[in-house]
Amino acid sequence: MFVDQIRIFAKAGDGGSGCASFRREKFVPKGGPDGGDGGDGGSVILRADVQLSNLVNLYYEPIIRAKNGERGMGKQKYGRSADDKIIPVPLGTLIYRLPAPAPHDPADFSGENEQPRGRRKLDSKDLELLADLNEDGAEFLLCEGGRGGRGNMHFKSSRNRTPRQFTTGTPGAEGWFFLEMRMIADVGLVGYPNAGKSTLLGALSAAHPKVAAYPFTTLRPMVGVADFPGFRRATIADIPGLIEGAHRDAGLGHDFLRHIVRCRTLLLVVDAAGSEGRDPVEDIKKIREELRLYDPSLVRRPWALVANKTDLPEARENLPRLAGEFPDVPLIEISAQRGDGLEALRAFLDAEVGRPG
Ligand SMILES: Nc1nc2c(ncn2[C@@H]2O[C@H](COP(=O)(O)OP(=O)(O)OP(=O)(O)O)[C@@H](O)[C@H]2O)c(=O)[nH]1
Numbered sequence: 001m002f003v004d005q006i007r008i009f010a011k012a013g014d015g016g017s018g019c020a021s022f023r024r025e026k027f028v029p030k031g032g033p034d035g036g037d038g039g040d041g042g043s044v045i046l047r048a049d050v051q052l053s054n055l056v057n058l059y060y061e062p063i064i065r066a067k068n069g070e071r072g073m074g075k076q077k078y079g080r081s082a083d084d085k086i087i088p089v090p091l092g093t094l095i096y097r098l099p100a101p102a103p104h105d106p107a108d109f110s111g112e113n114e115q116p117r118g119r120r121k122l123d124s125k126d127l128e129l130l131a132d133l134n135e136d137g138a139e140f141l142l143c144e145g146g147r148g149g150r151g152n153m154h155f156k157s158s159r160n161r162t163p164r165q166f167t168t169g170t171p172g173a174e175g176w177f178f179l180e181m182r183m184i185a186d187v188g189l190v191g192y193p194n195a196g197k198s199t200l201l202g203a204l205s206a207a208h209p210k211v212a213a214y215p216f217t218t219l220r221p222m223v224g225v226a227d228f229p230g231f232r233r234a235t236i237a238d239i240p241g242l243i244e245g246a247h248r249d250a251g252l253g254h255d256f257l258r259h260i261v262r263c264r265t266l267l268l269v270v271d272a273a274g275s276e277g278r279d280p281v282e283d284i285k286k287i288r289e290e291l292r293l294y295d296p297s298l299v300r301r302p303w304a305l306v307a308n309k310t311d312l313p314e315a316r317e318n319l320p321r322l323a324g325e326f327p328d329v330p331l332i333e334i335s336a337q338r339g340d341g342l343e344a345l346r347a348f349l350d351a352e353v354g355r356p357g
């Protein structure tokens with residue numbers, strides 16, 4: 001299962017209470033206060049981990065609780081502090097704070113101990129961005145554990161030798177959060193279904209995406225790594241195909257556009273042969289329009305036009321038209337299936353985004 005958005009509830013541990021106790025021992029009358037401090041509650045911490053590809057582990061456990069600190073005890077014994085609960089999340093996870101759901105909202109969690117039911121569309125104004133975990137090992141303190149209380153041994157003074165005061169621990173922080181994973185890749189492959197994006201990813205990297213002659217073969221994003229000479233490399237994300245109206249949620253692509261928002265360079269892959277009776281020039285214009293409607297910054301990004309399926313004879317007449325329509329954009333002619341033109345594409349990617357691996 002591929003989960004790239006999830007709502008969670010987290011609660012840090014409460015601090016343990018301090019203790020009020022007096023030393024009682026044979027032959028030691030009035031031994032004085034000896035109540036120890038409570039331990040600190042555990043915090044809930046999210047940590048970015050490159051090994052994870054999505055948020056599925058939180059889908060099964062959307063409620064996270066760290067343990068409470070133990071109470072202090074007599075004989076000056078401190079309560080044990082609880083361990084922090086460290087939750088691994090994939091690289092590129094954005095963390096938002098959510099307002100607590102209204103108790104009567106049926107599409108939402110109805111109680112802390114229940115699984116989320118249904119999916120209510122989130123309103124972006126509900127969301128407050130707290131952090132962006134975009135480096136391996138980066139941590140975010142989601143909910144801080146409560147502090148332990150103080151035992152009565154600390155309240156002893158010359159005027160009060162038998163203090164009964166102690167403080168209780170402070171409660172651990174808690175809250176509702178929304179996590180969204182946005183893949184981090186250098187290059188994003190964008191195009192209509194069946195343009196050959198997955199075939200291209202397979203040809204450029206060691207990834208083995210599913211390839212088939214029907215639209216929407218790719219159902220979830222996938223990242224591959226292309227290696228260049230001198231240990232340089234670029235990560236390439238293949239997302240499900242886009243169709244017209246994608247920004248309005250048509251097809252599958254829209255939900256995945258967020259995964260290319262962080263790509264430095266976009267490759268617009270088009271079926272230059274127009275095999276399905278489509279016009280490649282129109283395809284590119286529509287895809288650009290969908291990108292613009294989703295996020296205007298996407299069309300300002302460096303991009304190149306990848307004319308695929310040039311092994312088919314129909315491509316021959318379309319190539320000059322593509323070059324004429326988009327004169328300022330690098331046009332790279334390839335056949336992902338046969339491997340033609342891949343060296344030129346690799347050289348382009350290396351120059352554009354290749355970085356030391
Ligand atoms: N003739 C020819 N066919 C190709 C080429 N590249 C891909 N194909 C074929 O085009 C079809 C679609 O390829 P995919 O790589 O699955 O296309 P996609 O863009 O990933 O499609 P979706 O995942 O559905 O969006 C498959 O039947 C491929 O074999 C090519 O260079 N030449």
Ligand SMILES: [Mg+2]
Nearest residue numbers: 197198217218
């Ligand atoms: Mg595909």
